[in-house]
Amino acid sequence: MIGENVRRKEDARFLTGRGRYVEDIQFPGMLYLGFVRSPHAHANIRQVDPSAARAIPGVVDVFWAGSLPEFDETLPAIFGTASTGPSYVDQLELPPHPVFQKHITYVGEQVAVVVAESPYAAADGVEAVKVDYEVLPALTDWAQAMAPDAPRIHPEFSNRAAHLAHSYGDVDAAMSEAEMVIERRYETSSLKSVAIEGRGVAARWDGNSGSMEIWSTTQMHYAVRDRLSQVLKIAPDNVRVIARDIGGGFGLKGAFYPEDIVAPVLARHLNRPVRWTETRIEHMLSSNHSGRQTHDVKVAFERDGRIRALDLVLYKEIGAYCHFEMMLASNTINHLPTHYRIPALRVEGWGILTNTPTASPYRGAGRQEASFTMDRILDAIARETGLDPLEVRRRNLVRRADMPYRSGLIYRDGVPVCYDHLDFERLLETTVEKGDYAGWRKRQAEWRAQGRRIGIGIGSYVEAGGIGPCEGASVAIQANGRIAVKIGVNSQGQSHETTLAQICAKALGADYTEIDVLGGDTKMLRTGFGTGASRVAVNTGNAVHLASLSVRKKLVTMAAILLKCEEGDIKIESGAVYARDNPQKIMRFGEMALACSRHPAMASHGGPDLEATEFFYPPTVVWSSGVNLAVVELDADSGRVDILKYLFVHDSGEPLHPQVVEGQLSGGFAQGFGAAMGERVAYAADGQPLSASLLDYYVPRATDIPDVEYIHFAFPTPDNPLGIKAVGESGPNAPPATLASAINDALGNDIEITELPVRWNHIVGVLRNAPASRINAGGMS
Amino acid sequence: MYPAPFDYHRPDDIADALALLDSHGDDARILAGGFSLIPAMKLRMMQPAHLIDIGGIDILKGVRIENDALSIGAMTTHWEIESSPLVAEWFPALAQAAGVIADAQVRNCGTIGGSLAYSDPSADYPALILALNARLVTISLHGGNVIDAMNWQQGLLTTALEPGEILIDIRFPKPPARTGSAYIKIPHPASRFAVIGVAVSVTLGEDGKARDLRIGVTGTSTTACRALAMEQALEGHNLTRDAVEAASHLADEGIEFNDDQLLSAGDRAYLCRTTAREAVLAAWARARNKASA
């Protein structure tokens, strides 16, 4: 059952257009919200004049800063995924983030909310609200914001909101001893996840029970419940957050937003259900983005290509508020070495406020930046030493024999990073062989003589998934024979209903078709931590496994009583229990549940139900890894990049459902492809967004995506009972590094690509100045 | 995204449409395929009080031969142009251009008249009307106009269309025998509109030399334009690869290009030169194919 490509349970409703999203929620008497948003990146609101808006037919009311006491409440400073152990952070001073306020710090920030009988009237009302702004100077670049005399984004706080530092080994000694030292700056742009479904929230207040029902696109429904119970001052059990069918999350929806408070507060205040759904423009302006990150590196190495030390100073633009400490920078640092040995490392990181929306994790969260930085460094070493980039990689690889390998880094959960049950060598050599690296190098030289520009790139990633603290699952056999698997996480497209049912079917001996996986609703389980950080398969998967085994144990005990035989003689198969020696003695799961519910023996098995709840606590993260190879050709006339070959070799542990694994990787590949080929959230110096619509912000389309060949490995791991590793975030990590490397290889030494995305103007710039005749004449070095 | 309130009219004939346009004046907008207008209304950048949908006026639709021209009704969709055998035979460049506009949804609804009336600086057709020497026919309550393609686009998002006028027809003169045309587009990575689009028409003269070479370039800055210097350099010549390559260095002469984060003006000029070279060669190959057929 585990490891089979069973038919996905969620397909029927998704493929026939019957998913139910927040915008599908209709309650009688529903009102609609529209937000007035700031056109300025930095401003004080002098006055809000709602009179024209209130006069519009259908507009119910207008609210803004100070209208209701709840609007002074702040968004949680650390949302959902707080660090559980020591981190590298030594300074953290975070401006509080109220729901509505008079001090505006980014274009698109909420200024007022219009409540109306229809979405049309709400939009009319938004346009009619008059706001008088005192415009202030804006900062959108970390270097400007860090300057000692820079104006402050929040008067009470330094723009330098956070700082971290960590080191191991003697970096200074290595720098002075090593034969070669280079310095580089690597830039990675901010990205927006642009899921098909934007954010949304529908809220209904029940005055009778004093309870709130919320339909949300959140990835963290329990964290939303807990914050709202504080804001609304009601018991957490009286806040029900349902986040069931979600059209893509990618981390953007793992954050907490002002609208998440505004909607329920207004639903209670007005005693009418309300709904808000984000428009694409709002998504581009107001939703979180990943935040630009700059990496200044100094690398010491020997002429033979071996790295001695790395010194990194990292600058992270965190936007106008910070909700995730220095998680993204920490992720980059902890994933930075990927497959390679860095004997001495020193890192320093700054989190810097800018006049943009908040930076928050975007699938891969910091790993893409790590892979890009590391592989660019390896390519730079190849360039400086004249060695082949593959040879440089081979010489620095952490080998099987080196494991367990402790680099000296400490993960976000406080546990030292340890590579074990991994095989980077095998991944790399498989890539080289199956990708025909030698053959492509030969063709590259031959074709270059004909004026064709081919480039070959290799990129590697590691992915620490499955971070704790834990997840739970409750498994119950019901009297009609169906099995409920209740979980504390929700799905944005990850196929939980299928893969978790597979785990249960195997552990319990149940029939897959009889299992219902129920999640995305705080009423299902009391506690959960959220979908993100590649953590559900490891945490919830193992919890389902453990809970299923517990139920199985009860089944065996009770079957022995009911079938009057020894426990050792009980067999379980396809949803039935029977006595090994007498196939007549058989009971279906449903019959067992019915029989048990009134059986006094259940007193010593936790009560009348064939049910168990278990939590899985991972000791620390579990590491997945992979190597990518790209062969690209550049069109000399347009600078277009054609992908001739793309190979994705990975180890993601034991696959629960191979198609789902490949689906995760290929979706992730597309994301990484976009990051390499053009995705970039950009702001002008005055804070105006330059990528506010899909006319300007590149998102790859299906027809852009090349064929990708996947080679799957599953190196066994004892890290958890099921031996699974993470895969959700693995896909996007290496493609940008790999593609940038291949493109640079095709362009030759006239340019060094140090920026993501790879800029079209940089490619054209080289092509313009290198007429085909020069290539024809002598080829390029 | 929700537009501001508006009234919707769907007249059956041109006279009614013109009367509505006349009576509502500046408050009214013609609605064709809606693929430029509706997005602008949803963003509330346009807020017409009246929409006059001309989709019910049959006479505005379709491709037909009229006298010595191919007449394409303003309400003919991109898809109809892309798939028309007549267009394919007379103006392969036009079929190519229609086929690389956006996606199937847009091509099924968007119209040539709407595109030319909207006059987006990165739209494809503006290059085509220049290369194919089209004339645009408009009508109003007070008569009508026939406007030369060279005079159609007048500035950013502005055309020669007067208030109260409807664009009804785009007329492409029948090409002489042994004429070839081609369109090559370099799409913007995000919008897929043209960063550079070059349309070329050329006739193979009896003497084997190029005649009536016209090169239309779109995407440059505010309006499409002709690459006149390159045209002149090649007119009356045999269009060998070397000759075209040499002349392509003139393709950007006198043209102003956008300069932004995506590409510098110099980068765009380079794309203009390479694209013009390939488009001229493609059109020339078609002309020679016709000659040998």
Ligand SMILES: Cc1cc2nc3c(=O)[nH]c(=O)nc-3n(C[C@H](O)[C@H](O)[C@H](O)COP(=O)(O)OP(=O)(O)OC[C@H]3O[C@@H](n4cnc5c(N)ncnc54)[C@H](O)[C@@H]3O)c2cc1C
């Ligand atoms: C996602 C997307 C991608 C696109 N990509 C491209 C592309 O790659 N290349 C490209 O060229 N275009 C592209 N377009 C634009 C598309 O071609 C539109 O269809 C076209 O620009 C407008 O035509 P329409 O029929 O939709 O006009 P409408 O949107 O209905 O009208 C546009 C304007 O013209 C006026 N108008 C329309 N018809 C007439 C008429 N007969 N007389 C007078 N005024 C009139 C209207 O009042 C309005 O102001 C794209 C559009 C979208 C939405």
